[in-house]
Structures are given as structure tokens and as C-alpha cells.
Amino acid sequence: MKNVISMNLQTLRKTHQYTQEDVAEKIAVSRQSVAKWENGESLPDMNKCIALAQLYNISLDTLVNGTETAGVPLPPKGKHVFGTVIVGERGQIVIPKKAREVFQINPGDSLIILGDENQGGLALMDANRFISQFEFVKQGLGYADQTVKGNESED
Numbered sequence: 353m354k355n356v357i358s359m360n361l362q363t364l365r366k367t368h369q370y371t372q373e374d375v376a377e378k379i380a381v382s383r384q385s386v387a388k389w390e391n392g393e394s395l396p397d398m399n400k401c402i403a404l405a406q407l408y409n410i411s412l413d414t415l416v417n418g419t420e421t422a423g424v425p426l427p428p429k430g431k432h433v434f435g436t437v438i439v440g441e442r443g444q445i446v447i448p449k450k451a452r453e454v455f456q457i458n459p460g461d462s463l464i465i466l467g468d469e470n471q472g473g474l475a476l477m478d479a480n481r482f483i484s485q486f487e488f489v490k491q492g493l494g495y496a497d498q499t500v501k502g503n504e505s506e507d
Contacts, residue, residue: 378407463477
């Protein structure tokens with residue numbers, strides 16, 4: 353664990369273009385403490401870990417357990433990198449277990465696939481949540497018409 357934290361502290365400090373003195377000043381410790389944490393000679397206490405996580409806008413879990421994957425930096429709080437998946441012959445993918453747990457995705461759930469050609473990416477979102485948040489999508493998909501027709505048939 354000490355090695356992961358020290359690597360993360362070095363990476364985060366360099367990513368944010370801070371010197372060890374900058375970090376020390378921002379969380380009220382000595383530069384030597386920051387150097388010892390980054391060298392793996394000691395660990396910050398819980399209060400300092402919280403301060404460091406806030407400084408870098410990451411979760412404590414990311415600070416302690418996170419690792420940089422294939423050049424992808426440690427994600428900010430609330431953002432995740434779950435790894436890569438392989439697209440099968442028929443276009444199917446397997447959503448990583450941790451992603452399913454974090455976003456409470458269960459068998460039988462409906463997901464909507466969104467795409468952005470300019471950014472070259474796809475996104476998945478719970479379909480019911482998406483539809484309930486965007487009234488124009490309901491209308492575009494005919495949900496509003498179905499609701500009206502359903503109410504008329506009840507009369």
C-alpha cells in the first residue's frame with residue numbers, strides 16, 4: 353500500500369504542476385514530510401490523506417488504491433476508469449464488475465447508448481433515468497403520446 357500511495361502522490365503532484373513545497377504549504381506540513389511520503393519512507397495520517405484527496409479532487413480510495421492505467425491519469429472524484437473491454441463479433445461487450453457495482457447495473461436493466469462523433473466516444477446511461485430527465489426525449493420517442501392514449505382508453 354505504501355508504494356501505491358507514494359506513486360500516486362508523485363503522479364498527482366506532477367500532473368498538477370506543484371512542487372513539494374507547494375503541496376506542503378497547501379496542506380500545512382513540511383516539505384520533508386511530502387518528500388518522505390513520495391519516497392515511500394512514511395505514510396500520511398488520515399487527516400492528511402483527506403487533505404491530499406481534496407487538494408487533488410480525488411477520492412480517498414483513488415489516493416490509496418488507484419493506479420494509473422496505460423497512461424490514463426488518476427481520475428477525479430466521481431469519475432472512473434474501469435479498464436478496457438473487447439467487442440465481440442456481434443458487437444457485444446461485457447461491462448466490468450466494478451462498473452456494474454458502482455452504477456448498480458443489474459441483469460435485465462435497460463441502458464441507452466449515446467455517441468459523440470466529434471469526441472469519438474460512446475457512453476452508457478440508465479435508460480429510465482435518461483428518459484425521465486429529458487422531457488424532449490420522451491416526446492421524441494412517443495412516450496408522451498402513449499401516456500395520453502393510455503389515459504384516454506381508461507375513460
